[in-house]
Amino acid sequence: MSNPSKAKGTSWESAFVAYLREHHNPGAHRNVQMGAKDIGDVAGYYLHAVEAKAEKTITLATYIEQANRESVHAQQPFGCAVVKRRMKGTADGYVVRDVRTDVRLMNRLRDMEEALRAAAPAAYALIDRQHREAA
Incomplete structure (x- = not known):
């Protein structure tokens, strides 16, 4: 090149x-x-x-x-x-x-996590633990 x-x-x-x-x-x-x-x-x-x-x-x-x-x-x-x-x-x-995009992303993440926690608490807890340990 x-x-x-x-x-x-x-x-x-x-x-x-x-x-x-x-x-x-x-x-x-x-x-x-x-x-x-x-x-x-x-x-x-x-x-x-x-x-x-x-x-x-x-x-x-x-x-x-x-x-x-x-x-x-x-x-x-x-x-x-x-x-x-x-x-x-x-x-x-x-x-x-930009902040506008990041807030939209965080709102989506929050809403999806709340939906998963309500629909499948055990799956939410497992995924949450995996991501906390990976950090």
């Missing part, structure tokens, strides 16, 4: 996909770019359109605007930017979204 910036971005996307495949979703993959109707850089991050960024100068507002626009195109309820942290590994990168 003759463009070093593009190579850096591709490397970050690939590293993020590998991390997702190991820790979240084995079916995660890089998306083909769609131009004006782009659906994000990575598919397989549950409920999210992902805009992956590995740049020296970080411009969060631009990243979030792009991720939110792409979430509509991808028919996902949430958009986020996954930003590489300089001199750190993939797990130390940043997942960034």
